[in-house]
Amino acid sequence: MFKRLIIFILLVSSFLGHAQTYQVERGNSKYNVFAFIEAQKIYLKLVEDGYVTAEILAKLGDTYYFNDDLKEAQQWYRKLFVKYEDSVTPEYFFRYAQSLKAVNRYDESDRLMAKFSSFKGFDMRSKRYDEALGYLQRIDFQSGRFEIANTKEINSYTADFGPAFYTSNNQVVYATARDSGSILRERHSWNNQPFLQLYTADADDKGMLSNPKRMSSSINTKYHESTPVFTADGQTMYFTRNNYDNGVYRQDKEGTNKLKIFRSYKNKGKWSRPEQLPFNNDEYSVAHPALSPDGKKLYFSSDMPGSMGYDLENEFTGSDIWAVDIMDDGTFSAPRNLKTINTPGRETFPFISKSNILYFSSSGHQGLGGLDVFASVISPDGSMGKVVNIGKPINTTYDDFGFIVNDDTKIGYFSSNRPGGRGDDDIYRFLQLEDLREKCQALVLGNVSDQKTGEPIKDATVVLMDVDNNKIDQRVTSGDGSYTFTLNCDQPYILRVEKEDHTSDEEVITTTTTSGIMHISLEIEINRIPVADCDDIGPLLDIKQIYFDFDRFNIRSDAAYELSKIQAFMELYPQVSVEIRSHTDSRAPDQYNQILSDRRAQSTRNWLISKGIDAARLTAKGYGERRLLNQCTNAVACSSEEHQLNRRSEFIVSSLEKFKDCD
Template identity: 80%
Template sequence: MFKRLILFILLASCFLGHAQTYQVEKGNSKYNAFAFIEAQKIYLKLVEDGYATTEILSKLGDTYYFNDDLKQAQKWYAKLFAHYENQVTPEYFFRYAQSLKAVNKYEESDVYMVKFNTSKGFDARSKMLEEDSNYLQMIDFQSGRFEIANAKEINSSKADFGPAFYASNNQVVYATARESGSVLRERHTWNNQPFLQLYTADADENGVLGNPKPMSNLINTKYHESTPVFTNDGRTMYFTRNNYDNGVYLQDKTGTNKLKIFRSYKNKGKWSKPEQLPFNSDEYSVAHPTLSPDGKKLYFSSDMPGSIGYDLENEFTRSDIWVVDILADGAFGAPRNLKDINTPGRETFPFISKTNTLYFSSSGHQGLGGLDVFTSSISPSGSMGKVVNIGKPINTTYDDFGFIINDDTQTGYFSSNRPGGAGDDDIYTFLQLEDLREECEVHVVGNVTDHKTGDPIKDATLVLFDMNNNKIDQQITGDNATYTFRLDCDQSYILRVVKEDYTSNEEVITTPTSSGLMRTSLEIEINRIPVADCDDIGPLLDIQHIYFDFDKFNIRTDAGYALLKIKAFMELYPQVSIEIRSHTDSRAPDQYNELLSEKRAQSTRDWLISKGIDASRLTAKGFGERRLLNTCANGVACSSDEHQLNRRSEFIVSGFGEFKDCD
């Protein structure tokens, strides 16, 4: 019976092991096919059964991360980092940092962004954090410029997003996963929602939306359609669709169906059969089109080769914003990457307003978490201006995207998956109360380092004063020892750094006359010597030894100068106790030398006490000729200088607060 029981246990263990392996393989298969909801269920069951490996926890977190549920992603990434931080790939430091923002843990998020930079070697996303560590202040500065409301008349319990102006702004076209009537549409395995279709909604004079209706079946298919844009005359439409054309559903070499931009023309009230744009590809996505005000340029989002976010090391390529010229005959030039605004993060959902201002969403620029909406002006030459986060309440710790604005009325719409909506992504209306706040400002960035070693100094206090010595601002350096101040242009300031055990330092800085970045770093020098029990502080204080004349125990003048350093050290470290050790050379009888060294030790102690050092902090002991520094022992012929090396006193740290035996 015992042998049968053992055999049963072994067979059961083997079966359970095979079952777990099968479930992992099944979950990975769903994950690799982007069926994140199905993969998520499998991974959750595995974790519940106690099978939580690095792979399972990382991919479980990913199933939420790639479905924009960053709060749940943070929960599982936290477990991953708690147990397996030394095993994760660098990209997970970035994903964890992003998810931490979703739960308002910005300081912890910044720490993991620094770790991301350290583990990856260099990445522009963490470099931007280093250069703009006060990004939250900048976001607050831009916040409060909008009034928003949920467009509840058209939102459903499913995803509703990506609005576009249509028919002279009297209508909006948007993407929705809603199901109407008794017709059930096919669902996408990524998020288990029906495939998106384009709907129209009427807009009243206040921008309130209503009366949602599906667009033509010539446009909508059984797969995704989303994010349209229309020419000013309303007769040409560009929109996003799955790689599905003429009834053929195509995939890339890994089996993934990508996104493409299609174009359709309106004639006699009907839309023509959509045609693909020539720079589409089966191997990468091209999506989310928008037009320049004159209709001569098409901006879009893509992860095509050449993207800054294109990284073969990672499982998912991140998209960039691109632009392409629309030629007079309707053909297209070569797409160009907007390198001035793109990051290794995700840039997507571009929109160009009538004033030639670009709005887009990004996870790479500094934001509140998830996708934030940013803006950048486009010059007549096509160059991009400074990228600015447009602030709250448009941006939150959730995904905020699909921003469009009518510059004439200062009204518009955007999409967000923030709580409080009808469900999933919702469309929101807004009224812009004031323009982007602009002022001439200079970002002064730098770091604090040790003057001798060059090491970064954490917890140093930076205090900023005006030239009348009025305090303006204050910061404390973190792990990377950096600081950032946002200052007015063409002004002078005093920047002072202080830290315990260091000498303070300050510098007068004068900011330039135009906005920009200014670098200035400060060095400080330690004024306390790090010591430990049983250290000989003589070498630390650059004291070789306290020497005595032959057969004497009085303190020589040169010894007095050295002892002043000992006195200063003990005053600087009032908790330290010192043992004074005195020695002689080998000349004279051993017993005599024992007595002489004891007198020298006591003479040194008495001198320090006479200078104000508490007697309880000092002990003294003579060692005679027992601890020679050279070979000049009894009977060995040595010069006077060689014997001199042995006539000395040493100063040993024998405890902090109480004496310790250092022999």
């Protein structure tokens, strides 16, 4: 029976092992074709059944990460790092760091990014992190230039995003996954929502949207359509669609259906059958078109060859912003990569305003978490200006994207999956209160350290003042002694550091004339020594031993110098009392040494009293030869130097009114 039981257990274990292996393979097959919702269900069931591996935790986190649910993703990445951090690949340091921002754990995110940065040569995201220290202060400095509201009047309980101005801004066209009418559309395996279609909505002079309607069936198909853009005359439209044309659904070599940009012309009020753009390809995506104000350039997002947007493990492809010239005959130049603004992360959803500012979303530039909206001024020669995070409240720890603005009315729209919306992604309208060009800012990155040791000092207060010594702001240094201020350009300031029981330090600075970073180091040192009852303050004050000549109890000149340190200490700490302990060597009878040590202790006490120390704060006691520091007894032959080590004094402190027993 025992043998049969063992065989049965082995058979069951083998069966369960094969079943789990099968489920893992099944989940991975779904994951590899981006069917993340189906893969997620399989991985969750495996974890629920107690089957947990680094691969399952990583890919389970990915199924949320790639669906922009960073809050949920960070929980699974956390489990991955708790159990398997030593074997985690560098890419997951980046993903986990990005996910932590969604729950406002920026310090931990920065720690992981610092670790990611230490993987030399991994990719440019680490370099950009090193260059972006103080990014949260920069974002705060850029914030507060918008009033926003949810366009609840047109948002559904599914995804609504990617607005575009149409017919002189009296209408907005956007993508939605809503089901309406009698059509029940198929659902996409990536996020289990209906495929997107393009809708129009009417816009009033305050940006309020109403009357959502599905666009023509010549534009919408049973697959995805999204992110349109229109020429100024409203007669030409570019938009994104799955690789589905004329009833044919195409996939790449791995079986994935990519995105393409299509163009349609309006003729007698109807849209023509859309045509593909020539730089589309079955093997990569081309999506999210945007037009320059003059209509002569088309910008878009793509992961085509030459993109910086990839991870080195080839697990998931990011995207870059690209541009092409539109010729007079409607043809296009070769695509060119906007390398100065792209990162190995994800750059997407471009929009060019009337004032020639390129807005786009990115996960590669430093932001608050997820996709943030950034801006870059396009120069007349086509070069790109500095990339600037446009700040809160447009940007949050969630995905914020699809930004468009009318420079004349200052009214615009953007998309976000932040909490408080009606559905998944919602469209928000805003009123722009200030110009979006970067404010001139000087970022002061400083540190406070110990003047003697160079060690960083935590919890020091750095006070920012104007030249008239009026306090403007203050910071408390972190564990590494660092502090930051974001200041106006070309202005004088005073920085002063203070900490209890320390000296202070002060620096007069003038900030940079253009936006930049200043490194200001401040140094302080302790001027009060922390002591406790029964401490021997000799080592604390770096006092050399108070030595006496053989058979003498007078204070030597070298001893007087050291005793002056005790005097200064007792003057600085008036609440402290000191017991003076004197010791002798063993080269005389015990009774004689006891008397001699008492006299040495009293001699030391009298010297301190002569210098103004209150006698009530001093006691003196001789210990004779009872506490030798070595083996130099009468029975042991020692040198004079060895005997001198035992002729010493100690200074034991007490903060009590009565001296406590410190033996």
